[in-house]
Amino acid sequence: MLSIIASRFLQAVAVLFAVFTLTFFMVRMAPGDPFVSEKSMNPDVKETLRKQYALDKPLPVQYVRALTSYAQGDFGLSMKNQGMWNTKIIRDSFPVSLTIGLGALIIALAVGLPAGILAAVRRNTWLDFTPMSLAMIGICLPTFVLGPCLLAVFGLKWRLFNVAGWFESTDWVLPSVTMGLAYAAYIARLTRAGMLEVLNQDYIRTAHAKGVPGWRIVLCHTLRGGLLPVASFLGPAIAGITTGSFVIEKVFNLPGLGQHFISAVFNRDYTLILATATLYAGLLVIMNFLADILVAWMNPKLRLT
């Protein structure tokens, strides 16, 4: 176990470093620049702004500077939202995405797991076909369709929820449901596949032969092995789900983190792009790491090798 942890940690550092470096140089290769505006800017003014952000220095110098400040936990100043620290932007927006993400995760698990288990246990009956068809629709239906549909019914028609914004304690419901249902569909299909594989194993047949009740076989004998694919899927999924979705944040006008991933790129906000990319990579690495440990704990075969 310790060796797994140690090797994963080293890999994590290498991945983070690579993401940081690639992002840093790739955004600089893109056309456009952070200070372009509709009306052409006086060249002196632009030069002064570039100096303020040290963009007049050679690229390798800028890279080393950025790396040093990141090592000290300083994500720099945003170039679009001038006078605002990237750390503050992330600190303000991350809790919003995290709240919606956790809500979505709970919905995804609460819907996806039972549906998948039921489909596997009652395979090839209507209890299998119905949830799996729904799941297929859920996977195919993009959030920018589902979100406005939910809004049209619960917001515009019945006036139960706010149609946008982040003010009241119920404002997480519709975004979380929109996001959660999409993930629920994946989880349901993964659960079904994983469960089916285990249900066909010899030891399950043995349990049946010994007269163990059906529900006990599912809960105690199958679940642990059957949920392995879900566990490995959840690692990266949690990183994605908690850092927010650009589409959902636009549709519901939420002040979350997801929008910054995209708008920073459109604005060529070099420092914010770097901050969000590094943060996302960091979360991804941590979540994958936790998922690996979870899978190792769930699957004794892995621990032995």
Added chain:
Amino acid sequence: MRLLHSLAVTCFALLLAACSGDSINATEGARRKIILVNNKDDPRWLDLHRCNSVVESNIMITLFEGLVGEGRDNERIAAPGVAERWEPNDKADVWTFHLRKNAKWSDGVPLTAEDFVWSYRRMLRPELAAEYSGFLYLLKNGREVYDKNLPPEQLGARAIDAHTLELTLTGPTPHFPQILCHTSWYPVPRHCIEKYGSPVDALNPWTNDDKMVSNGPFRLTTYLFRRYLEATRNEHYWDAANVKLDGVRFYSIDSDLTEDRLFRTGQLHITYNVPLSKTPGYLRDHPDVIRNDDNLAVRFYRLNITRKPFDDVRVRRALGLALDRKGIVDNVLRANQKPASGVVPPLEGYEPVPGFSYNVEEARRLLADAGYPGGKGFPKIELLMADSEAEKQVQEAVQNIWKKNLGITMEIKTQDYNSYLSSQQSMDYDFTIAGWNADYYDAATFIDMWLTDGGNNNTGWSNKTFDKLVADAGQSSDAAQRIELLRKAETLLLAEAAVIPVYYYTRTRLVHPSVIGWQPRMLDDRFYRFFDLTFPPPPCSMDLRPPGS
């Protein structure tokens, strides 16, 4: 179970921490006299001098006030602001402003002529990197002070006493009061800025919502990034007795579909826009909530005349004459835009020049003259545009129109907005579709951008006669003669066709029935001190009930 419990507690705590700010809907807003407006985006800066966009200007004209302002009923007539009255000398190049004795900053500190002088000197410090500093080159020695060739004391702005300000200009400027309406001429609070740091430091916290001092009808009280910015009535404002609203809340909702939904569920008083696809429906079924006003802005094609075939004036003219502007406006845009014959939209006191009409015969003849009869041998031309679904529809229509009328092929290339602007400014394009909004109510704002050294020209077009006409207009102290010179310049610009005008904009917004004081304004500057809200909201053709009511 314990795990679930702690997860639930964490979620709840997060929810409390994440939800912040005070929620008000349009009905509640009307009762509390707080107007809810969408402003599309967060301001890039809150420092008045660094502002450069419409989003910021909308906030600044609410928080600050200049020497003069746009009139309540007529935006063309400069109305008294901080200055009670003013007078020019005979040549109209020295202007004296008499400031109100009761003009104050929102913290009660008196506002004096010295504040204006200090503000203009600050704006002209290159370290500040103020994008609009060029506006102040109109002041005598402005450019020299910016370049540090002269000390700031030599700037043509002088406080004669605490309430008298004298501005000396580089030349006669009869329309100077209109220019002064622009925010770059507004004052900033020296005592507040210097209290928190250096005047040119980009990180000086004076613009924070707990520190900022302003002199307009409202003062900044709350700014929550990506949520909203709220301004509250300023009791120290000289005309506070006539300000009806208690607050203005600016949201930063980017999507027009989202703001449309918010409006329909009674959570917004004024939207920033109306989705193009929904405009005809609103105009037909709900005329009581939609406002569709002429806007002082023009949409046009910018041609790169350093590239073939645009180096030939006959080709440029042919493209302009073969464009069915009315068809585009009536069938594609459908929000009452007007076909543009010239670059200056219809404005009071400026008679439109003939410019471009729809004349396919003449266009074909010109194209044949240029060596491309029936479009034969005409190279493929590539239009560069910023990525937008609505714009694409328009350009596809133009593609067909030119194919049909001239037999030429146009290709469309889209770039994201930032790249599009960069390509345009580095002239890396064949031709582009672009727009221009007036900075102030005067024809010059649409014409002087085409000067040889104009930073926004970006076409490679240069004409000495044109430059001379514009320069002469700038030096003319006779208003009628000045307009005549500008009209000649515009006529020449259109004859040379470095730019092909397409249409004049309209602005379309949804306005809640409880809003009082909405007026069509071509500059689209909204001065909320002239606004009011009625409670309870009057009846309306739409169901605007907020959720939970």
